[in-house]
């Protein structure tokens with residue numbers, strides 16, 4: 001089923017959830033490689049500039065996926081809460097999901113503003129230079145960079161809470177909580 005049912009997330013929500021997750025993992029790995037690699041060195045056969053190009057390009061792809069995901073969530077009904085979640089866990093998860101969406105939007109937007117206002121630009125997948133509608137602006141570049149790095153690491157805490165709650169229910173309470181979102185699980 002493409003749409004969510006009353007008890008489980010549908011194929012579209014699952015596909016978007018796990019593709020965003022995998023691309024987020026790539027973003028953290030590439031960010032740490034590109035900011036540490038010397039210009040004339042290679043890591044796994046790629047230069048620092050390759051890693052920057054791909055970090056920026058995948059970041060913009062993530063912005064598109066976040067937008068699709070948010071629209072899908074607004075346009076189709078969500079499943080009901082898992083019956084095993086307490087009232088407090090529901091309230092915290094609701095807040096947490098808002099924060100997760102905040103991170104999914106703020107990270108690519110701040111990254112984009114940083115590289116455009118800083119005059120670095122984006123070479124999409126190493127192939128095509130994007131136009132710069134922002135123009136050089138030092139203060140904006142500094143602010144956007146701070147937001148990008150702070151939100152980047154704050155997101156780890158928000159994601160850790162989200163994953164922790166899921167694992168606690170699935171593994172300790174044994175209520176099959178993750179099946180609501182895991183791919184290839186029958187409802």
Ligand code: HEM
Nearest residue numbers: 027031032035055056059060062107108111112115149152
């Ligand atoms: C969801 C998408 C993104 C995530 C999760 C992400 C994550 C990160 C993280 C964690 C860092 C910090 C690395 C460090 O200093 O240790 C970083 C740095 C960076 N990101 Fe992103 N990023 C995303 C999107 C983007 C986009 C769309 C762009 C540009 C178009 C971008 C450009 C950069 C640049 C240039 C840096 C280096 C900043 C510096 O000089 O310290 N990022 N990113």
Ligand code: HEM
Nearest residue numbers: 013017020021024073097100101159163166177178180181
């Ligand atoms: C980048 C990392 C992650 C982000 C940004 C994220 C974000 C979200 C969001 C926003 C939702 C609400 C449904 C929606 O709007 O799509 C959700 C649901 C869910 N996520 Fe994640 N997630 C991440 C990683 C994970 C991981 C690693 C797991 C498993 C260990 C997981 C398990 C779940 C489960 C089970 C649900 C359904 C929760 C419920 O039914 O109440 N997520 N996730």
